[in-house]
Structures are given as C-alpha cells and as structure tokens.
Amino acid sequence: EVQLVESGGGLVKPGGSLRLSCAASGFTFSSYSMNWVRQAPGKGLEWVSSISSGSSHIYYADSVKGRFTISRDNAKNSLYLQMNSLRAEDTAVYYCARREAMEVWGQGTTVTVSS
C-alpha cells in the first residue's frame, strides 16, 4: 500500500524551530518528486516547498523562503522540512504529497506557533 506518514509537529514559540518528517512506503521513493503543503486552521491549501527525486531542484513559496529548508534521504525513504524563525502565521497542518500532481497525501502533522 502506498503510504506517507508525517511526524514532528507540535507547539513551538515564535522564533523557534521544528523539523518535520515524512516516511514513505509502498513505492520507489527515490523516483518521485515530493512536496510539502500546509493548511492553516479553517483555510485552504497552500503549497510550501518541492524537491526533485535526486534533490537537484528545490523550490519554496515566498512566504517561507529563507526560513524553511526541504531535504530528503532516499536511502531512508524520508522527506524532511526544517522550519526556522517560525511565526504565528506558520500555524497549520502540514502535509507531504507525492509529485506536483499531489497524487498521494499523508495524514498531516499539526504545527502550532504560539507564545
């Protein structure tokens, strides 16, 4: 079964850091580009970042550029999102999704930025 499982969310103070993980199974992870998409409470979906299969191409939304870093470890079938200098507006459920077609989604992990 194709599956994505996020972890690492939690409560963090403004200015703090958090590292999200996404564990992939059921498919050849190293062959696919991956994305992070977030959803603020009661709001719609917002693309955050993408990474190509071999990590050669990386993209960020303007809202997180310079603060977030996407990476992957194909040997561990894992995707990561390092989030620094967190702001209240980063509060959201963070999903990992396969390919730019968003053909498979994880269940999400909640990040709350609050003092």
Added chain:
Amino acid sequence: EIVLTQSPATLSLSPGERATLSCRASQSVSSYLAWHQQKPGQAPRLLIFDASNRATGIPARFSGSGSGTDFTLTISSLEPEDFAVYYCQQRSNWPPTFGQGTKLEIK
C-alpha cells in the same frame, strides 16, 4: 503565479442530485488540472488528474472536463459521503497553486 477561482463557494444539494463545480484559471494550464476532495478532519484525496482522469479507486460518478482556463468537476448522483470540500489544483506553471475550495453541503 496562476490564480484558480472556484465557484460557487458553497453548493447546497440533496443526495441523488447532480453537482457541478467550476474552476477557472487566470491563464491557460492546458490539461494540468487536478481535483482533490477533503472531508472534515481528513487529509485531501486526489479525485481527478490531468483534467479528466479518475484516480485509482475513485467511483465513476465523479468526472472532470475542460482544458485551458475553464474546468468542471461533475458528480452525477450525490452519495452521502460526497459532501465535503473540493479543491482544484494546477501543476502547469510554477508554483503549483490551489483554488480556494467549494464546500458541497447537504441541503
């Protein structure tokens, strides 16, 4: 950035009725448009990719059409489990963008 505008914002229908949801792009996305369904407290799920192709396991009552800037998601006969929020999403131009969503609610 391509802006996707969905209409209506809310659609109130009864089970068994036909639902028609629209998505308009600010510039052509060719056929690189997807539809995702999200139920409360759940992750989104891909329904339709490349405008008209049903994803694996999606019932035949869901169909997509359109190309260029105007797209439609049709649910031929609503089942109780279809009441949810639906998002369109384009991957034609960077960055990928989503519409604001259409909430399909029970009348």
